Amino acid sequence: ATPSRFTVYQKFPSADAAEKRIFARFRKDGSLPLDGFDVDLTYNRGGIHRRTGLTPPTYKFDKVPQKADVQFSDVTKGTPLPDASQRSVLFDPPYQIRKPSSGADKSIRDVKDLGIFPDLPSAVNTWTSGVREASRILKRGGTFMVKIQDLQMDRGMQRKLSVPATQHIIDTATRHGFSIVDKATKRNPHARSSGKAARTSFVNYIIFKKD
Numbered sequence: 001a002t003p004s005r006f007t008v009y010q011k012f013p014s015a016d017a018a019e020k021r022i023f024a025r026f027r028k029d030g031s032l033p034l035d036g037f038d039v040d041l042t043y044n045r046g047g048i049h050r051r052t053g054l055t056p057p058t059y060k061f062d063k064v065p066q067k068a069d070v071q072f073s074d075v076t077k078g079t080p081l082p083d084a085s086q087r088s089v090l091f092d093p094p095y096q097i098r099k100p101s102s103g104a105d106k107s108i109r110d111v112k113d114l115g116i117f118p119d120l121p122s123a124v125n126t127w128t129s130g131v132r133e134a135s136r137i138l139k140r141g142g143t144f145m146v147k148i149q150d151l152q153m154d155r156g157m158q159r160k161l162s163v164p165a166t167q168h169i170i171d172t173a174t175r176h177g178f179s180i181v182d183k184a185t186k187r188n189p190h191a192r193s194s195g196k197a198a199r200t201s202f203v204n205y206i207i208f209k210k211d
Contacts, residue, residue, distance in 0.1 A: 008185045016051050018186045022205055023052035031182040031207045033143060038086040041075050041130050042093050076129040081137045088143040091130040095149040095165060097123050127165060128172050135176035144178060144208040149201055166204045178208035
């Protein structure tokens with residue numbers, strides 16, 4: 001069952017400060033391993049480890065490795081790790097959904113697909129695959145942490161897509177033998193842009209245990 005403790009961190013000078021506080025609380029409460037994660041399925045440049053003071057993971061994977069010590073792995077196809085071999089896994093997948101840019105404004109993030117999904121099925125496939133792979137490689141009693149955001153943006157359609165990514169992760173994890181042991185939310189207020197209403201997004205941090 002979902003624990004009654006559900007903390008929203010919003011009164012901090014920066015989003016990074018809130019994230020650091022969340023991880024400090026998780027570690028103090030014993031929800032996270034003090035020595036960091038064994039595996040990061042979507043490492044990118046390791047920002048989350050650097051911001052929170054975590055020891056870098058033993059196994060760093062990414063679809064487009066940004067550093068020499070990061071191994072190539074498309075999470076939708078799995079990793080080379082053996083079944084039931086790891087104690088802890090971090091999954092911090094992309095969350096934005098928008099049509100790829102074209103022409104002169106085509107960005108490197110679009111080209112390499114580091115943080116943007118072209119459509120909802122691609123996003124759901126990645127989210128589902130990450131949970132499935134974590135279930136496969138974790139030992140019984142292992143820790144699985146997911147960082148996920150619900151608010152998505154679609155540039156081409158000029159509207160916001162409200163996709164329940166967090167609930168999808170929770171439902172998928174439950175089907176794959178996980179139980180929630182802790183969670184927290186970081187509130188990200190966004191500045192009001194010209195002619196548009198200000199918006200707020202919420203980043204959820206969920207910790208599961210492998211049953």
